[in-house]
Amino acid sequence: MAEYSLFSLVRNAFTGNRAWRPAWRAAEPKPSYDVIIVGGGGHGLATAYYLAKEHGIRDVAVLEKGWIGGGNVGRNTTIVRSNYLLPANSRFYEWSLKLWEGLSAELNYNVMFSQRGVLNLAHSPAQLDAYARRGNAMRLEGIDCELLDRNDVAAFVPGLDVSPDARFPVLGGLLQRRGGTARHDAVAWGFARAADRRGVDIVENCEVTGFLRDSGGRIVGVETTRGTVRAAKVGIAVAGSTSEVIRRAGIDRLPIESHVLQAFVSEPLKPILDTVVTFGAGHLYVSQSDKGGLVFGGDIDGYNSWAQRGNLPVVEDVASLLLTMFPSYGRLRLLRSWGGIMDMSMDGSPIITKGPLPGLYLNAGWCYGGFKATPGSGWCFAWTIAKDEPHPLNAAFTLDRFHAGAVIDERGAGPVPWHH
Numbered sequence: 001m002a003e004y005s006l007f008s009l010v011r012n013a014f015t016g017n018r019a020w021r022p023a024w025r026a027a028e029p030k031p032s033y034d035v036i037i038v039g040g041g042g043h044g045l046a047t048a049y050y051l052a053k054e055h056g057i058r059d060v061a062v063l064e065k066g067w068i069g070g071g072n073v074g075r076n077t078t079i080v081r082s083n084y085l086l087p088a089n090s091r092f093y094e095w096s097l098k099l100w101e102g103l104s105a106e107l108n109y110n111v112m113f114s115q116r117g118v119l120n121l122a123h124s125p126a127q128l129d130a131y132a133r134r135g136n137a138m139r140l141e142g143i144d145c146e147l148l149d150r151n152d153v154a155a156f157v158p159g160l161d162v163s164p165d166a167r168f169p170v171l172g173g174l175l176q177r178r179g180g181t182a183r184h185d186a187v188a189w190g191f192a193r194a195a196d197r198r199g200v201d202i203v204e205n206c207e208v209t210g211f212l213r214d215s216g217g218r219i220v221g222v223e224t225t226r227g228t229v230r231a232a233k234v235g236i237a238v239a240g241s242t243s244e245v246i247r248r249a250g251i252d253r254l255p256i257e258s259h260v261l262q263a264f265v266s267e268p269l270k271p272i273l274d275t276v277v278t279f280g281a282g283h284l285y286v287s288q289s290d291k292g293g294l295v296f297g298g299d300i301d302g303y304n305s306w307a308q309r310g311n312l313p314v315v316e317d318v319a320s321l322l323l324t325m326f327p328s329y330g331r332l333r334l335l336r337s338w339g340g341i342m343d344m345s346m347d348g349s350p351i352i353t354k355g356p357l358p359g360l361y362l363n364a365g366w367c368y369g370g371f372k373a374t375p376g377s378g379w380c381f382a383w384t385i386a387k388d389e390p391h392p393l394n395a396a397f398t399l400d401r402f403h404a405g406a407v408i409d410e411r412g413a414g415p416v417p418w419h420h
Helices: 006-013 042-055 087-101 103-107 125-140 150-156 184-197 239-247 312-325 374-387
Strands: 032-038 060-063 118-122 146-149 172-176 201-203 208-213 219-224 227-236 256-266 276-279 284-288 294-304 334-345 351-354 360-364
Touching (some): 042 060, 060 227, 087 374, 103 184, 184 374, 227 239, 227 374, 239 360, 294 312, 351 374
Parallel strands (some): 032 227, 118 276, 227 360
Antiparallel strands (some): 118 172, 219 227, 256 294, 256 334, 276 284, 284 294, 351 360
């Protein structure tokens, strides 16, 4: 009998809800494991889960310096999509999207994945041509998409300003109907619970302060605020803190930078926006949560920082873009804002690879794509750790690509992290 089921709901209703098991154990760190995952966010928890499920490696510890769900996995705008141009990205994110489609059933935990569609607006003929090119590339990979004209967009998003005299007239858009949103906290809790049930130790309030090496220079464990823990393999999945954590292993530079990305939510409304819309003449994305608030975000703050907060100029910029798209939202009140630490790579694409030291494995450089990649990233990172080689889906996401010039630059923006 599944732990979360109609039977268990009825049983606990008659016992005052006192018989529920904790979602995961408050594990104490053991002296050694087969694998240590540094970072208890979505990617770290997904990696631990797939190590146990797909590869039978259950002697795994997830070490989280804070609490589960306290990092980027709980501080994002929840958008899921696979509408990428370049094959390395589109194949990877499409696999992740397919995992999303069955994730609630697999984890026996409702992650509230809602395939409400993701629409990218086009505001010039050149941009519409670029979307047609991207759509054709997606179709060649077997990924769904539709190119809409202005009338189609107006019918799909009734409140959008598509008037010819708008400041940025809408000429059309690229729609992926299978895209949508998920509940970020539920994703973290679902993966944590599922990993725990397969024997993974989830150790919260356990910060990694250093790395252990053997005489040959191989990483063989970590020093933490809760003692020394050894392992044959150590994976790092700490998003915006990557450069700081890996510096403790003696590596001073990586092709990533840490930046703040703010997000916002309005006061709750009745249902008004049933899809995800992105602005093509600037950087803004907006959807409506199940609670009724409009959830939106835009550009990173543009300076290096490890602070989970931002500055007011971005608030003004993002709000102005939102009102350009939806003038009727002008009287809404902003309920709150928050910030996440983005690990911006030099080409805007992720890193899932062995190294850069023996015994060490790296998952980083997610830019704006971290949440949507959660199951796919964990699946590929688990494969890489278990088999000591990348899966074809993440074979291109190496550190060596920056030396070889084989960058995966989706926007063609060059080696400038804040342009991606």
